[in-house]
Amino acid sequence: MFYIRFLGAELRRRPGRTALTALGLAVGVGLVVVVSALSAGLDEAQSEALEPLTGVGTDVRVSRPLSQPKETGAGPPDFGSLPEKEQRLLRKENPEGLFHFEPSELGEPGERFTELQTLSSELSFPESTVARISRLDGAQDAAAALSLQTLRIEGEVAAPGTVVNPHTSYDITSLNVTGVNVEKPSLAPVTPGQVTKGEYFARTPEKARDEAIIDIGYARQNGIAVGDRTNVAGKRFDVVGLSAAPVGGTASNVYLELDRLQRLSDREGRANVMLVRADSTASVDPLSREIGDQLPGAVVTTASDLANRVGGSLVDAKNLSSKLGTALAIVALGAAFLIATLLALSSVQKRTRELGTLKALGWRKRLVVRQVTAESVLQGLLGGIAGAALGIAAAAVIGALELELDASVAQAQSGGIGAAFGQGRVAAASTEVVLGAPVDIGLLVVAVALAVLGGLLAGAAGGLRAARLRPAEALRSLE
């Protein structure tokens, strides 16, 4: 085909112009690829950061935190400042006396004591509530969990009348423990996906009875490894796995089987966290409202609420990529289109005589325009392929850099009963995710198509000018 050979000859034997046009489009398209890949990478990083927080299949997390006392300050909080109703509920919930810690009752002065308490900062509800919620419209499934704090206080009974600073006088160990419904691992505060070492719980409560999963950070601090035994509330458990720290929600040091923890803490049949899966994304919001109505005082958190609360460099990078990155890509692409168009126009200008000659030879207008446009489109294609390669390379570089971004979730609730003795809660969790820049085939196809579009636009501009050339004037023009 002569036209194709002509096309090839034009591109091959005018390498400067071909390279310049293709390069212009390549840079524009390459930027689009990188920015899109980066934004996809940030999305992935975000969902990776959010996943352990909500569990793979969890859409809604329900708990009933206590109302906050108005003021919090240093020293033991004034529990009396809690509303009377809350105090009553808590007393009912913790019959052994949650607030009651009086060393003098534990022995004679000078005697050593060990006191073990399990505390909850959230009001519990019967497990039957979970079953009821799971039957609501829009709910696919629900699972219960129990999140507690165990406090182990050791020390010596002080002489009456001595002022005791609990921080220095007693040895206090605090542990956050969560009971997990092992039959619904995807709707659990710790999911199999979070287990980074070892294994997840056995899938029946009986077999999982003595198993524990330990938060990897806590395990590192305390030198615990898979296969070790650990002590929780005076009982020994086999460490079967270590789990990555969740970003938000209630972080826990140790995860146990739910029934076992309920019995250990005298909370049989009770739960204080409920994880619910909606049957579709659309039903998440109505479902959360319904749960709120059914369970007065409940705090209902959806995955998107959590996403909105995620902060840290991950979010900064995401904002940057969505604002600056997109703008940059658009500007680069626009500039590339403009460069390609100007080059196509200047090429037609320079080839006025040549194109006029073709017309004199009997080439119809359509044929000349087609030839000019095809050249440009082919340059666009070359630019697109080069740009895709450029984008893949840049994305690979970003991947190889293994940039770490951190994500943290601002806690909706803070303080709580665990603040007793200044132990505080597990800090608002933060996680680090490695930034990747995944490039998918669809994106590359779009990128090449964009470059071809640029070539087509440039070709159309050049072709239009070529079409307007009158052969007589074209031949008159001197090179």
Add this chain to the structure above:
Amino acid sequence: MSKGDETARAEVAESAAPSYELGAVTCIYGEGRTLVTALASLDLTIGSGEFVAVLGPSGSGKTTLLQLLGALDRPATGTVRFEGRPLEHLGEAELAALRLSALGFVFQQFNLIPTLTAAENVEAALAPLRMNGVDRRQLAGDHLKAVGLEPRARHLLTQLSGGEQQRVAIARALARAPRVVLADEPTGNLDTKSGEMVIDLLGSLHRELEITLVLVTHDQWVAERADRVLRLDDGRLTGDSVADRAGMTAR
């Protein structure tokens, strides 16, 4: 009667008509103060198979005349008939078809396409015709052979001398077996020796192929090779003489 005979008769009838008849042709360029009258009320007939040289100084309207004859431009007023057909009634596509089937051009600057080889330049003239690639390359090769450039077929223009480039242009002009070849100062960019070779080539092709050849020049020696010499001055025909090979005789 066979179809071939019919075509042959039609061609005879066509060639019987003069190649060109120009009636009161005026060409004006520019506007306002820069208005230039390139041709002023020109009447001219060019017979089929004639070798006509158009002589005149720069700006005399020679090139304008050639472009009218080449159906590349239209007059402001007046008529141009090609083989009896008035060109003003033809649309752009029809003019392109006419150029493709009947006209060949040779330019002062050769106007070859620099990115193509010699053979491909000849093929460029054949491209719009519906023919297969093998035939097209064959035909292009034959025409390069006719101008003595067969060994140079695969060379790029930068590897050819000016005279060789102009011979490629002639091969291109003749590739489609035109009835008229229009040459705009074909020796203007050549040294005397190459120029002579080009004029000899054009002259012999004109005789062999019985084509009408219109050649614009300002070289007297080139004009002397023609059957008929037209003199243009300021867009007006100031001379029209027929050569009798022994010298110039006024008509």
